[in-house]
Amino acid sequence: DIQMTQSPSSLSASVGDRVTITCRASETISSHVNWYQQTPGRAPKLLIYVASRLQSGVPSRFSGSGSGTDFTLTISNLQPEDFATYYCQQGFSSPVTFGGGTKLEIK
Amino acid sequence: EVQLLESGEGFVRPGGSLRLSCAASGFTFRSYAMSWVRQSPGRGLEWVSTISGPGEDTYYADSVMGRFTISRDNARNALYLQMNSLRVEDTAVYFCTKGSGSGWPFEFWGQGSLVTVSS
Numbered sequence A: 001d002i003q004m005t006q007s008p009s010s011l012s013a014s015v016g017d018r019v020t021i022t023c024r025a026s027e028t029i030s031s032h033v034n035w036y037q038q039t040p041g042r043a044p045k046l047l048i049y050v051a052s053r054l055q056s057g058v059p060s061r062f063s064g065s066g067s068g069t070d071f072t073l074t075i076s077n078l079q080p081e082d083f084a085t086y087y088c089q090q091g092f093s094s095p096v097t098f099g100g101g102t103k104l105e106i107k
Numbered sequence B: 001e002v003q004l005l006e007s008g009e010g011f012v013r014p015g016g017s018l019r020l021s022c023a024a025s026g027f028t029f030r031s032y033a034m035s036w037v038r039q040s041p042g043r044g045l046e047w048v049s050t051i052s053g054p055g056e057d058t059y060y061a062d063s064v065m066g067r068f069t070i071s072r073d074n075a076r077n078a079l080y081l082q083m084n085s086l087r088v089e090d091t092a093v094y095f096c097t098k099g100s101g102s103g104w105p106f107e108f109w110g111q112g113s114l115v116t117v118s119s
Helices: none
Strands: A004-007 A010-013 A019-025 A033-038 A045-049 A062-067 A070-075 A085-090 A102-106 B003-007 B010-012 B018-025 B034-040 B044-051 B058-060 B068-073 B078-083 B092-098 B113-117
Touching: A004 A085, A010 A019, A019 A033, A019 A085, A019 A102, A033 A062, A045 A062, A070 A085, B003 B092, B018 B034, B018 B092, B018 B113, B034 B078, B044 B068, B044 B078, B058 B068
Parallel strands: A010 A102, B010 B113
Antiparallel strands: A004 A019, A019 A070, A033 A045, A033 A085, A062 A070, A085 A102, B003 B018, B018 B078, B034 B044, B034 B092, B044 B058, B068 B078, B092 B113
């Protein structure tokens, strides 16, 4: 199975900051990475698919990049509603697998 | 508006069975693969199973193969997960999702159903 390693596992930031979350795949996966946001008690929500495509309705302050094994999710101008846990997921080969998550907290 | 409404959560002893259901609305159900994804503190997010739009093709994680069965009723816009021979490690919140995660993301998620397996 392909392992997805996220870093950092937790991150503190302030409203208005720009943050970057990294996801590394254990083998090359082209651009087959999706990013999800989860707030406590809620289901994950799709933010970015195929590494860089913004899901409909998601604010443009969210962006994704990368290919091969290294991927990033960047959030510009952090808003209060962005403090959540973020997960990457590879869809290149079965079984699809998720990263362990990055918890973004308010500083 | 896409909605995925799950039901069937509960408590069961090891070796027992449980059936989860997911009622879908807001999209052409039969046209999309559907999946179950679970989440637990110890295992994080874990894909469980996927079924194709027509329902002819099914896929399972190794951890549930032979114990869980995914199915769908396209006339009723419903997705199911029959879980047999449940183990303590199956304890998790189970999410119904639109999409397969492979080639297309898990586009929408249900609210989740808690399954607790304990003696």
